[in-house]
Amino acid sequence: MPGLTLGDTVPNIHVDTTHGRIWLHDYIGDSTTIIFSHPGDFTPVCTTELGKIAKYKQEFEEKGVKLIGLSCDDLQSHKEWIKDIEAFTPGSKVTYPIIADPNREIIKQLNMVDPDEKDSSGNQVPSRALHIVGPDKKIKLSFLYPACTGRNMEEVMRVVESLNRVCKYKIATPVDWKPGEPVVIPPSVSDEDASKMFPQGYDTADLPSKKRYLRFVHVD
Structure with missing residues (x-):
């Protein structure tokens, strides 16, 4: 699928998140940032993933990495779903922002559209994508998984460690x-x-x- 890829600059879009309305470039600032999409709130694989990401948040922060999630559900859905995530993964706190994209525009701009999956209304849903974006706002690495397969956070941490050394x-x-x-x-x-x-x-x-x-x- 054509679109945003390695070496491209992520667009400076104005997004609604569980932490308020932000400009994406301002959020990234001078940090490496992981932008990750999930197919939908209140779904099984995504619930396990976001809980695990929350458990890794401190480790990412120690390496100067920020986190921000994204799905096409609205903010109220995100906020209610966070309760399930934290309950399922004891000790996790979802303190990173999650972008709401009910109009399905942001997933297109960030090249995070699943080519096959649709929701119950026949609308496109996000792929299980993850972009690692550098302080220069360019994509350094991307993972793209189908909705049926959860990501491996140990591998995400490993490539963050690799990119840090490659940069240094x-x-x-x-x-x-x-x-x-x-x-x-x-x-x-x-x-x-x-x-x-x-x-x-x-x-x-x-x-x-x-x-x-x-x-x-x-x-x-």
Whole structure:
């Protein structure tokens, strides 16, 4: 589906949320922000997801990450549903804002429309999408799940950790990378520059091609 994607700037839309009316760019400010949509209030998978996201909120905040949800239900529905979310996931408090989009305009602007699912009235519903947006208001990473499949918050946290390091150092993270494990130095960085950038030293994999492109380094 064409629309907003990696590298694009999210529109500065004026939205109604459970925390009042806000400009999206003002909310993002100088922080990394996770914008996530859910197909509908009072639905099973979404209830489990928003409770888990609430439990992770402090960890996200410690990494400088803000959260904001979105569905096509109205504000009153959101506020009533939050009671169920908090009851189902003990210890969770939904203190992040949730955007109301009853006219289904915002999900189109943010490219969060499910191409197949419809509600009971035949209207389009949001996909189970998640955009990680940088302080520059550009999309750094996106997940797109069908309504039937819940997201994995451990993976969301993992990619936040990866993006933080990619932003801080000129590196990339390899398959299954987790914090504390070595990262890789991109081929665009010469050995000479790599030695200057990473005085702690790095390891180069010995490959049959004898090409020195797979270089590992610990950054923190």
